[in-house]
Amino acid sequence: MECSHRFPKTSRDVSLKELGKRLAEFAEVRGWEQYHSPRNLLLALVGEVGELSEIFQWKGEVAKGLPNWSREEKEHLEEEISDVLLYLVRLADVCGLDLGQAALSKLVKNAHKYPVTPSQTST
Numbered sequence: 130m131e132c133s134h135r136f137p138k139t140s141r142d143v144s145l146k147e148l149g150k151r152l153a154e155f156a157e158v159r160g161w162e163q164y165h166s167p168r169n170l171l172l173a174l175v176g177e178v179g180e181l182s183e184i185f186q187w188k189g190e191v192a193k194g195l196p197n198w199s200r201e202e203k204e205h206l207e208e209e210i211s212d213v214l215l216y217l218v219r220l221a222d223v224c225g226l227d228l229g230q231a232a233l234s235k236l237v238k239n240a241h242k243y244p245v246t247p248s249q250t251s252t
């Protein structure tokens with residue numbers, strides 16, 4: 130059954146800008162902007178990466194698509210992976226960065242650094 134506190138799922142794309150805006154509002158209405166400094170957010174992000182890692186810890190290799198995971202395990206994973214994204218988006222925001230544009234630029238740099246060799250191209 131769908132938990133009542135869960136945001137209704139939609140099929141639309143969710144942008145980093147929308148997440149950033151919602152996080153800014155979340156912090157503002159709670160008077161938490163004072164705590165959302167770059168350093169605090171970075172530490173919170175690292176903590177959430179730890180919580181995400183714990184889910185995979187001791188499991189051995191995990192098949193793509195997580196075919197053998199329970200609904201509860203997948204839901205837990207959704208929550209922790211979201212915490213990582215949310216703190217990352219908020220960190221970029223308070224640093225005054227456009228994370229989406231920065232990531233696109235980095236993809237272009239990656240492509241130059243790791244060019245496709247002729248043997249890798251499919252016919």
Ligand SMILES: Nc1ccn([C@H]2C[C@H](O)[C@@H](COP(=O)(O)OP(=O)(O)OP(=O)(O)O)O2)c(=O)n1
Nearest residue numbers: 152155156161164177180209211212213215216
């Ligand atoms: N000062 C804070 C505290 C929380 N959050 C938001 C961002 C994260 O998405 C989530 C993190 O909440 P918790 O610190 O309660 O962490 P968990 O949800 O992982 O709970 P727990 O550590 O008990 O599993 O809440 C925030 O923006 N600013």
